[in-house]
Amino acid sequence: MTRCELSELSDKSYDVIVVGAGINGAGAAQQLTAQGYRVLIIDKSDFSGGATSKSSRILHCGLRYLAPGKSIWDFVFHPTKFFLACQNARKSMIARSDISSSMKELVRPFRFCFPIYKSGPYRPWQVDFAFKLLDMLGPHDNPLEYQRYSGKNLDIVPFKNWFRDHENLRSVSVFKDYQFVSAERLVVDTIRDAADMGATVRNYTLMQQAKHLGEGWHVTLKDVLKSEEVTVKAKLILNVTGPWGDQVNQTMKSGIPNKVIGLKGAHIVVKLPEEFSEWGTMVINRANEPMYFMPWHGMHYIGINRTPYDGNLDDVKTEKEEAEWLLGEVNYVFPPLNLQRKDILYSYAGIQPVTFDAIDPQGNREVVVHDLESEGLTNVLMLTGGPIMTYRLTAKELLKEVSKRCVPTLEKQHPSYGPSEVSQLLRNGKASSVSMNISEDILKRIIVEEQPVSLADILLRRTGLGWDMDQGESTAPKVANVMAELFGWDQQRKEDEIQLFHQHIKESYQRP
Numbered sequence: 009m010t011r012c013e014l015s016e017l018s019d020k021s022y023d024v025i026v027v028g029a030g031i032n033g034a035g036a037a038q039q040l041t042a043q044g045y046r047v048l049i050i051d052k053s054d055f056s057g058g059a060t061s062k063s064s065r066i067l068h069c070g071l072r073y074l075a076p077g078k079s080i081w082d083f084v085f086h087p088t089k090f091f092l093a094c095q096n097a098r099k100s101m102i103a104r105s106d107i108s109s110s111m112k113e114l115v116r117p118f119r120f121c122f123p124i125y126k127s128g129p130y131r132p133w134q135v136d137f138a139f140k141l142l143d144m145l146g147p148h149d150n151p152l153e154y155q156r157y158s159g160k161n162l163d164i165v166p167f168k169n170w171f172r173d174h175e176n177l178r179s180v181s182v183f184k185d186y187q188f189v190s191a192e193r194l195v196v197d198t199i200r201d202a203a204d205m206g207a208t209v210r211n212y213t214l215m216q217q218a219k220h221l222g223e224g225w226h227v228t229l230k231d232v233l234k235s236e237e238v239t240v241k242a243k244l245i246l247n248v249t250g251p252w253g254d255q256v257n258q259t260m261k262s263g264i265p266n267k268v269i270g271l272k273g274a275h276i277v278v279k280l281p282e283e284f285s286e287w288g289t290m291v292i293n294r295a296n297e298p299m300y301f302m303p304w305h306g307m308h309y310i311g312i313n314r315t316p317y318d319g320n321l322d323d324v325k326t327e328k329e330e331a332e333w334l335l336g337e338v339n340y341v342f343p344p345l346n347l348q349r350k351d352i353l354y355s356y357a358g359i360q361p362v363t364f365d366a367i368d369p370q371g372n373r374e375v376v377v378h379d380l381e382s383e384g385l386t387n388v389l390m391l392t393g394g395p396i397m398t399y400r401l402t403a404k405e406l407l408k409e410v411s412k413r414c415v416p417t418l419e420k421q422h423p424s425y426g427p428s429e430v431s432q433l434l435r436n437g438k439a440s441s442v443s444m445n446i447s448e449d450i451l452k453r454i455i456v457e458e459q460p461v462s463l464a465d466i467l468l469r470r471t472g473l474g475w476d477m478d479q480g481e482s483t484a485p486k487v488a489n490v491m492a493e494l495f496g497w498d499q500q501r502k503e504d505e506i507q508l509f510h511q512h513i514k515e516s517y518q519r520p
């Protein structure tokens with residue numbers, strides 16, 4: 009999957025150009041290439057540089073779909089809502105079973121707990137019922153191991169004494185869920201598989217504009233690092249640019265109504281006391297939204313507060329007020345922690361691409377493939393919604409829609425859903441943690457085979473070293489040495505790259 013010069017793409021023809029290499033672009037490129045389509049997949053930044061690397065990284069069991077939001081009567085009076093919720097929960101359970109068995113290296117199980125209060129929105133029987141339902145809906149090969157503890161049995165939860173309002177705490181539900189150890193490597197491995205089957209892959213390549221000229225699309229691509237431009241041809245454009253989706257549509261035709269809403273979600277990363285280690289907690293916060301405390305590199309990330317976002321999509325970070333709001337919620341859930349702003353080790357925020365809903369400013373949770381024919385764009389499909397966990401189902405849906413409009417020109421192949429050799433080496437023997445084995449040999453393979461151009465690409469999106477407590481500070485020089493050797497950087501260039509990395513961390517990931 010080496011990175012070709014942009015000029016090598018000039019005037020090339022493809023069946024499908026996949027614009028955006030987040031999880032959904034990667035999944036689509038894999039399915040389309042396997043089906044025999046000639047595919048080009050590009051991203052204006054690094055692979056998974058958008059929403060995919062800023063998520064809460066949970067391979068959810070689907071419980072949140074069964075939480076009606078306002079009251080349980082919502083489902084009773086709106087049975088269609090209940091039916092849809094069950095459908096989504098089933099999809100989550102299928103994805104959980106599928107990904108946790110085929111991608112063991114890139115996900116890990118953890119114990120998730122959910123406190124149930126007398127004054128809370130859900131009664132214990134409702135939570136028991138939701139888990140029964142999940143058991144019934146899902147495949148049965150990977151049980152949720154659900155238990156509800158109260159009284160003396162609560163000792164099983166090592167941090168039980170940190171919960172607020174003990175008299176009011178009825179019980180705590182505990183179940184097994186999964187965390188993506190690296191959603192970023194999931195993207196890279198999926199793209200590697202597409203490339204192995206013949207897809208052309210290039211990061212730091214922007215789709216600048218596209219014109220439909222009789223026989224198909226003429227798409228202008230720009231190398232964002234060198235400002236070079238070329239034109240390629242494609243029968244169909246797949247717009248999987250997540251929160252950028254509407255902006256990309258405007259480069260083909262102005263005036264297309266909005267299809268996507270960006271919801272900002274911020275996380276803060278803190279070190280919690282030993283009792284919390286390797287446990288996750290889910291609560292319903294005071295804005296009546298689920299909030300997660302997730303174990304991470306010996307720390308916990310905590311989020312999120314979902315708010316509609318119309319700012320600059322290329323400059324998203326946790327703001328001071330968001331961090332303070334999150335701290336307030338943490339201290340409400342676990343008062344003895346009494347966390348302050350100085351306790352925040354770092355932060356990150358992302359924009360979730362949610363399907364536009366004229367009535368609800370928070371959008372709706374449906375994953376929708378839009379055919380833009382009705383907007384005057386022939387053979388352009390666009391995706392809205394689409395979490396990481398169900399990317400394989402979404403990719404198959406995208407393939408189905410592409411197949412209705414365009415026939416493949418090459419032989420069919422079988423996609424591989426397992427980890428790449430590089431991921432296996434990185435994760436060898438680390439199944440229960442999120443850390444990776446890094447050696448010079450592995451770094452060299454990453455540099456040669458996976459198109460990183462900066463330290464941030466390697467530290468944040470190929471190895472996870474940038475998510476450690478020191479945010480890659482101790483490993484950056486070592487990685488820079490290997491990059492310098494392979495890219496021919498001189499001493500000055502190496503120092504500049506390290507400096508650029510620190511600047512990037514400071515601007516986008518640090519304590520607000």
Ligand SMILES: Cc1cc2nc3c(=O)[nH]c(=O)nc-3n(C[C@H](O)[C@H](O)[C@H](O)COP(=O)(O)OP(=O)(O)OC[C@H]3O[C@@H](n4cnc5c(N)ncnc54)[C@H](O)[C@@H]3O)c2cc1C
Nearest residue numbers: 028030031032052058059060064066215250273358396397
């Ligand atoms: C805070 C938060 C928490 C979340 N938690 C979870 C979770 O726990 N579990 C879960 O499954 N999902 C979660 N999600 C949802 C999930 O992260 C997203 O739905 C998913 O990553 C979207 O992937 P995507 O490929 O559609 O978009 P993205 O990952 O955003 O990828 C789009 C890509 O398009 C590229 N692009 C944009 N414009 C152009 C252009 N003109 N030319 C070329 N490339 C372009 C961008 O650079 C970007 O890399 C969360 C999201 C957020 C923000």
